[in-house]
Amino acid sequence: MCLKNRIIWYFALITALTVHGKHNVTNPRPNIIIFLVDDMGIMDTSVPFFVNTKGEVEKHPLNDWYHTPNMERLAKLGTRFSTFYAQSVCSPSRISILTGQNAARHRTTQWIHPIVNNRGKFGPEDWRWEGIENTHKNLLSQRLKSEGYQTIFVGKGHLGAIGTHAEEPLRLGFDYNIGGNAWGSPGSYLGQDNYAHPKKKNQVPHLESYHGKPVFLTEALTLEANKKISQAVQADIPFFLEMSHYAVHRPFIFDKRFKSKYTSNIYSKEAQKFASMVEGMDTSLGDILNHLETLGIADNTLIFFMGDNGSDAPIGNPHDIASVAPLRGKKGTHYEGGTRIPFMVAWAKPNKNNRWQKRIPIVQGAINQKLGTIMDIYPTVLDMLGLEKPHDYSIDGHSLYLILTGKKDEARPNDFLMHFPHEHRSSYFTSYRKGNWKLIYHYFPEMNPAQERYELYNLSNDHDETKNLYQKEPKILAYMMTTMLEKLEAENALFPIDKNEATLKPFLKK
Structure with a gap:
């Protein structure tokens, strides 16, 4: 081999080891955080996501009601989407994040009741109440773990019913699980209640050290997440954190740290509680961003911020223009307020000299009007890391890489x-x-x-x-x-049945 070819081969080898190696001390792969908020819609924030027919960003009264300064901070650091969709309820969206598949394909098309099959009177019998199947080998968490990431799950799971494989995130490719089980809501947000309801079984697990203490659940989960981040950094391993908050799901309870900010003659006491929980979630985001800065890894950490379905703010009736005004509907409905979610992607700290930021230069302070979906996260992460999609596996999402870096993506479906x-x-x-x-x-x-x-x-x-x-x-x-x-x-969807158990497929009346 001539000297010129040897030099070319040497640099090609170094590039391959750097980009595709599981961990490289000089140029480690970026850390990835999915910051997932339960039941948060696009208007449950002081950050305006709504874009009018002229393409202008509009603030609305709800944006002035909520205080989310750390979401504002993240919005300046990266790109937010005005038109980003999830499923209308939580479990289907959460499984879509990990699989990259639409609910019609993965077949968990309803929120998972932890104890009884809640398919409904006319629901398809074969829907996946059990959640993620035990044969799944292509979950995002599994893939990142195989690539050398430490995988951390903190917060709400709700990925399978009690006694099923997917009840436990540790069986789904996560190295650590703090707080995740089959339940979709906490018994209580209060440490004084041990995060449990006195008559129910939905106690948040793994938080015994906070029992009896005046620590709100959102804060406790954040403290635990930051501990795991520190451990990964100390071990010099890139991490994938799914920070999956129970907030702002019911029961609505005042986060007393912010209660004094939310008094109103317009909004009910329940809406005031909800708003305080929103700010508690926002403070969690800020605490994690600050912790990344302290550890010196903010410029090598990607943040994906999102809700899991439309807002459940206790304002107005479900099908009204109220809790997500000017959009109609809320969580669990077929209108835009039921499926539009806040979505942002950013580097936790811009650094033009960071190698990964050179490769993935996310546009700062931008609002993108392209349609996106919660299924897009899976292929986007793989694309950003230069990883191949799994073979013989259907992915319904599409990478956001080009859009996030300010390029056109003409092939992207709409x-x-x-x-x-x-x-x-x-x-x-x-x-x-x-x-x-x-x-x-x-x-x-x-x-x-x-x-x-x-x-x-x-x-x-x-x-x-x-x-x-x-x-x-x-x-x-x-x-x-x-x-x-x-x-x-x-997508091989399952359909409802009628009273005679005949399958009902959509049809057009003539």
Whole structure:
């Protein structure tokens, strides 16, 4: 081999070891934090996410009600999305994060009741109440663990029912689990209550050292997360942390650290409690950001901030324009307020000299209007780290890498399928957005407020979904129905059944 070729080979080898090695002391892979907030919608923050028809960012009264200075800090550090979607309830979204698959495909299409199968009277019998199956080998946590990451789970699990494989995050590729089990809400947020309800079994586990102490659950989980971050840094291992807060899920309890800020003649006592819990969550974000700075690893840590479904703020009725105003609906509904979530990605500290930030130069202080979904996180992380997608495994999400770095992604799809064959605030529906058009199909029209089988909205000029155009736009309705059904079939979706146990598939009336 000639000298020139040897030099080329040497530098190629060094590059490969640096980029693809499991851990490299000089250029370690970036740490990754998924900061997941339960039941937080896009208006539950002082950071404006809403963009009007002119493409302008708009603040609304709810943005002035909440105080989230650390979300504001993160927004300046990176890019936030105005139109980012999750499932309408929690367990399906949480499994989508780890699998990269839509709920229609992974089949946990309803929140998981920890004790009884809550498929509903007409729900499909084969839906995955058990959560993530025990044969799964391609979870994001499993993949990162195999690449040398220390994998840490802190907070709410809700990935499987009691007694199932997925009840325990340690079986899902995580090295550590603090607080995660089958329950979707804490018995209490108060350390004085030992984070338990006196008559229920949903005590948050692994927090015995805080029992009897005046430490709010959100703070306790943050303290434990920071301990695990320190341990990973001391061991010189890159870490993946899923910081999965129980907040701001019910029960609504004042976080007394912030209670005095939320007194109002407009908002109820329950809404005031909710707002204090939002600020407690925000303080957790700030505490983690500060801890990363103290440890000197902020510039090598990526943060993905998101909710898991639409807002559950106790303001107004579920299908009203209220808790997510100016959008309609809230958690558990088929309207935009039920599925739009806050989503931001940022380096915890900008550093133009950091090698990974040169490779992934996330645009700072930007708001992106491209449609994104919670399934996109999985392929985005793999793309950022230069890892191949698993073979013979379906991923419904698409990488956000190009968008986050300020480039165009012409090949990126512009649609979102939300399939919910169960009972909740909105029951037995499939919604499908493509471009500016949104279709909602009702399997039982009599169960929805519109009392119609079809709802068709042009979101470009009807963001509050008040002008149902399905009768005026039959060609668009037909196109949307055809495309939606193709997506459902491609993802091998399960459908509701009727009283005779016959499968109900979407159809277009002639």
